Amino acid sequence: MNPHIEIESTRAVARAMAERVWGWEVPIYLFLGGLVAGLMLAVSASILVLGRERVTKAMRLGLVGAPVLLSLGMGALFLDLTYKLHVFRFYTTLVPTAPMSLGSWVLLLVYPVQIGLILALPHELVGKQLDRFAFLSASRAWCERNVKALAGLGLGLGAALGIYTGVLLSATVARPLWSSGALGFLFLASGASTGVAALMIAERDEAMNALFAKADLALIAIEVSVIGLWLVGLMTQGPLYRQAATLVLTGAYAPAFVGMVVFGGLLVPAALETLSLRGRALHSRWTPALVLAGGLLLRFVIVYAGQDGSFVTG
Amino acid sequence: MRRAMVIDTRRCVGCEACVVACKTENRVPEGSYRDWVTQESRGEFPNLELLIRSQRCNHCSNAPCVTNCPAGASFYRGDGTVQVDRDLCTGCRACIESCPYDARYVNPEGFVDKCTLCVHRADKGLPTACQEVCPTGAIVTGDLDDPTSLVSLRLKRGNASVIAAEAGTKPNVYYVR
Numbered sequence: 001m002n003p004h005i006e007i008e009s010t011r012a013v014a015r016a017m018a019e020r021v022w023g024w025e026v027p028i029y030l031f032l033g034g035l036v037a038g039l040m041l042a043v044s045a046s047i048l049v050l051g052r053e054r055v056t057k058a059m060r061l062g063l064v065g066a067p068v069l070l071s072l073g074m075g076a077l078f079l080d081l082t083y084k085l086h087v088f089r090f091y092t093t094l095v096p097t098a099p100m101s102l103g104s105w106v107l108l109l110v111y112p113v114q115i116g117l118i119l120a121l122p123h124e125l126v127g128k129q130l131d132r133f134a135f136l137s138a139s140r141a142w143c144e145r146n147v148k149a150l151a152g153l154g155l156g157l158g159a160a161l162g163i164y165t166g167v168l169l170s171a172t173v174a175r176p177l178w179s180s181g182a183l184g185f186l187f188l189a190s191g192a193s194t195g196v197a198a199l200m201i202a203e204r205d206e207a208m209n210a211l212f213a214k215a216d217l218a219l220i221a222i223e224v225s226v227i228g229l230w231l232v233g234l235m236t237q238g239p240l241y242r243q244a245a246t247l248v249l250t251g252a253y254a255p256a257f258v259g260m261v262v263f264g265g266l267l268v269p270a271a272l273e274t275l276s277l278r279g280r281a282l283h284s285r286w287t288p289a290l291v292l293a294g295g296l297l298l299r300f301v302i303v304y305a306g307q308d309g310s311f312v313t314g
Numbered sequence: 315m316r317r318a319m320v321i322d323t324r325r326c327v328g329c330e331a332c333v334v335a336c337k338t339e340n341r342v343p344e345g346s347y348r349d350w351v352t353q354e355s356r357g358e359f360p361n362l363e364l365l366i367r368s369q370r371c372n373h374c375s376n377a378p379c380v381t382n383c384p385a386g387a388s389f390y391r392g393d394g395t396v397q398v399d400r401d402l403c404t405g406c407r408a409c410i411e412s413c414p415y416d417a418r419y420v421n422p423e424g425f426v427d428k429c430t431l432c433v434h435r436a437d438k439g440l441p442t443a444c445q446e447v448c449p450t451g452a453i454v455t456g457d458l459d460d461p462t463s464l465v466s467l468r469l470k471r472g473n474a475s476v477i478a479a480e481a482g483t484k485p486n487v488y489y490v491r
Contacts, residue, residue, distance in 0.1 A: 010350035021410045082405030083424035089385040101384035172412040173378040311414035311478040314352030
């Protein structure tokens with residue numbers, strides 16, 4: 001039998017004209033969620049490994065910025081809802097099988113830990129204000145005493161938040177491109193990398209910048225490896241999954257994915273960071289900016305390309 | 315009780331009466347469909363094969379739309395069908411992204427909707443709207459746990475299949491050919 005197949009459907013025109021189910025709001029939310037997870041991981045790890053004395057102004061600024069960025073991300077998610085009045089329904093139940101439900105509750109837990117870390121290590125922008133109120137002053141003293149416990153919570157919740165942004169996609173069964181457990185780790189590594197990159201942009205301490213560059217190099221190496229695992233997994237699963245992988249490797253999304261995410265957002269910054277660490281190039285803020293742009297584009301490509309694949313054609 | 319639908323593709327003529335009946339019965343908004351008909355032609359003239367299927371939500375026993383709904387709005391009814399509680403729905407569309415059959419749509423009011431297997435009619439002992447209007451009797455619904463039901467009898471004849479079995483969702487809409 002000739003394999004030629006043609007399918008006509010009642011809803012063909014409606015499907016062709018339909019917009020993407022998830023538009024720009026979701027990748028923006030996933031990017032900001034990952035970035036915040038990265039900031040929490042980087043600062044918490046610094047507190048635990050280097051000690052609170054080594055926490056720099058840039059890290060304190062990152063702590064202040066994290067809840068703001070997270071709120072912007074949640075704002076994007078709110079804009080995405082088609083039944084906005086029912087947003088409170090996320091918090092009237094907990095569905096253990098639904099990553100979006102688990103993520104909603106993780107987001108609620110993240111805020112108090114972020115506030116605790118800000119109180120323990122206040123940036124000068126907020127530090128003066130804290131001593132004006134007795135309650136805040138007492139809270140600050142408590143957070144300072146428990147800063148290591150808060151950093152431990154920050155590590156755990158940062159990892160949960162970072163993984164969740166990828167699992168949100170991989171738990172859906174209907175999109176072959178997303179059908180991989182690797183996405184959780186990819187988004188965690190990418191989130192951590194963008195968090196470190198954001199700190200590198202604000203950091204003025206050269207020694208700390210060198211440390212961040214080393215950390216970012218390791219994260220980029222992990223990210224590239226996980227991307228490889230994800231795509232090899234898809235290419236070996238079956239025709240539908242291979243077709244989905246082809247979309248980002250040689251198809252319509254290849255210029256954005258291969259050219260701008262892998263090359264421009266990972267390999268080029270990795271090369272520049274290596275040169276900078278070896279003293280052959282000056283540290284430039286453009287390098288972490290490329291990592292941030294690559295991280296943002298990664299989410300857009302995966303969310304958009306994923307929705308172009310389906311189990312049914314009619 | 316496990317409510318299912320069996321569609322005999324040899325009887326289906328692709329008249330789309332099921333689509334019109336569903337749209338009328340359930341006031342499905344313009345541009346959206348709870349059921350639709352696909353015509354799949356394979357081969358090259360003169361060796362052609364035509365398969366006509368009336369499709370809809372497959373009311374899967376392992377439904378990712380239910381497991382991925384963050385608000386518990388998608389749920390299994392007592393008869394095994396998958397339903398949406400519009401009062402709980404947030405319109406996050408995780409269920410749409412989770413459905414391998416692309417069987418869900420957003421109602422203009424904001425909530426997500428889909429085929430209910432006409433539960434409102436079934437509760438009164440009536441067949442689904444699509445089954446009632448099908449001029450060739452291609453569509454039947456009934457209880458798979460009852461060996462004397464029409465769906466069980468049709469499935470016993472063999473050659474039954476489901477769409478996208480590889481998705482692993484255990485659909486309850488079967489196609490006999």
